Amino acid sequence: MLATALVDRIGSGLWASVSVLYFTYVSGLSVARIGTLAAVAGAIGIAGAPIGGRLADRFPLTRVLIAVQLLRALASSALLVTDHYALLLVSTSLGGLGDRAASVLTKLYATRVAGPDRVRYQAVHRTLANAGWAIGGLAATAALALGTTAAYQWLLAGDALSFVAAALLTMRCGEPQSTRRMVATSKDPSPATKPTNPWGDRTYLAYVATETVLFLDDAVFKVGLPLWIAHASDAPQGLAPLLLVLNNVMVVALQVPLARFGATTTAARRLLIPLSAAFVLGGATMGLSATGGAVSAALLLTASACAFTLAEMLHATVSWELSVALAPDTAQGAYLGVHGLAQSAQRSVGPLAVTAAIAAGPIGWASFGTAIGLTCMIQHRVVRDRLTGPALSVPSITVSEH
Template identity: 55%
Template sequence: MSRTVPSIRTSLKDRIPGGTDGRRMLLVGFIDKCGTGLWSTAMALYFTYVTGLGLGQVGLLIALSGAAGIAGAPLGGRLADRFPLVRVIICSQLLRAAALFALLTTDHYPLLVLFAAVGALPDRATNVLTKLYAARVAGSERIRYQAINRTTSNFGWTLGGLGAAAALAVGSSTAFHVLLLGNAFSYLVMAALTSRCAEPPAPARAASASADEARTTKPSNPWCDRGFLAFTAGESVFFLHDSILQVALPLWIVHATEAPVGLAPLLLVINSVLVVLFQVPLSRFGATTDAARRLLAPLAGLFAVGTLALGASPLGGPALAVTALVVAAVALTFAEMIHTIASWEISVALAPDDAQGAYLGVHGLAQSTQRFVGPLLVTGIVSVGPFAWPALGAVLVATTAAQHRLVRRRLSRRSLSVPKVTVSEH
């Protein structure tokens, strides 16, 4: 037995890319989602019951902080190109903690908006910094690393949500303060753990470039790269799966179908369970850039099935509604996972080595923008009626076709010019 246990432990460690630092950063991501699950569930209620804001004020605060957060992704990517990545991550964690602690100091509305907006900047930068760290620490296994990270994050989010539910059952101001403080202190713990991580190797310059050329050549600028901006715009369309599942689906169940209202949380549970079960196994289908590009074809099919099922759900009785909604939730969950894999790999592959952080930061705008615009868009679709869903499906399918051509052209151009220099590995 003494020989078996260490061998099992060693086997598990070998299956996680990135070595000790990679595993430590996975723990950081898990803690991050635990804390976020605690606070995000109760944030709107905190501003309502503790600080005494009205419904309109709460909505405007969340909207303004979300708009400010859009700048977080490109800002974080730019800083990661200029400073050590681990230090940037630590600073973002400390800033998130400071913004939350600041909320405890005032009930003054302009200050609450300011502190929420300040906290949204590093919050939106986190996904970009995590992706960049994965690309550097895990090397060619970055897709598997990100899949494991997403799985552990789902566990953390679930645990945080359960903790928030228990605290909200109490309903006192103290309970809300505990949730806020729990999230704030989680960032301090994350900063302490991150400080123990070694700085991962940055992308190497092309071997043919001389030292003089490296000093005189200006870094690539994603804002002047129309092809990459077009790719990012297509990504923002794909990320609508998040708003469809989180916002539109519950509203659609209530306002358009004969399905029981209790189906809405069950579909979100199905979503979480499927991600935990299949995100890592599916990652092997996107292990290379060409493989990730080919995933855009099944992604189009999944979008089509999901939107057509949503459109069909109100056309019959409760049985048809439940069946169609389950089919839609499953199809869109697999679309979410497939898109996540393709997005991770292709965005890194398209980013030049001399401006990897800046490019991934601009790519992060796709998700940030969707979080701001997506709920408004899908709410409008719900109000239009069943025929709006096939129309949205057609847009999504057309976008996958355009994205496939764009990515193939970009990758072909890069392979004919300068050989791709991958991230250095340990």
């Protein structure tokens, strides 16, 4: 499954770098139509997380994941054969649905196969995914130098083929035993101590609501930093892509080492305190970058990028552990599907939040970081009572990666 993540993200890196350009120069869409396309795909994609989670609780996980990968391949391939706007809407929407479902399913796979080592497994998985994304992005940059329609089409074809390859690799992975099956076959099952329907679980829903806020670091790098550098600081314009590279390099280098600090449920909850500080520091240095000259702006923006990247990595570690530890053993898929809504919702809310921070100036960024820092402390309190019991532990199994 780790090899699958690498192949999947190489393909995604190929497409993410050129999607807007493809729709502009190959499909001939206006800016308004491209924006609508992205918005509709994002909105429909939100449903992918809970749907994927529910299906994984009812059917073999690897089979569901294979079907989702093939759906993504079909959606990408369809873009190659039509410029009709309605069909483009359908294809991108199916792709968004599959993307969010695949994200939840791979996380659930890690939960079942790695058991108590799930945080480290997810850290390795994320490191490989970031490396794949970077490889795909570099390949796309090289192809864009050609500037031809054929080059764009080959990049999109590469994206589709990566999903087919990911499906083939998934076929070679062993099916992990679900906790639902383990509980059902137990001779002495323990009584349920947690709700089994995430939509009726107020504690989990409150936790997911705080997660939506904590995921805002994603919008900082995709929207906030480039716009802030362009419109409100004296830093050179070329700093924006360099800071994105810095973010990627830090994640690849440090995500696995940092994961050991959240290897248990108690440790993961404890990490919410330094996570809060990292968000506050990131917002403060971002705001201060607009108050000096070019050199100080560049230094403060670099410090802010480092702080937000640290927050990103710490939050990933905390999220991997708590999202599972708060869920009942027999409904992991359904619960992780609901948790996946946090990241999906952030994709819509995030750009609005960071543009509001930019509009408010330096105080806006300070407030942005402080608000997320306070949300970390709220989450620390929300999950406290639920985590008094033992953390989930799933026996690991051997999975073929050959």
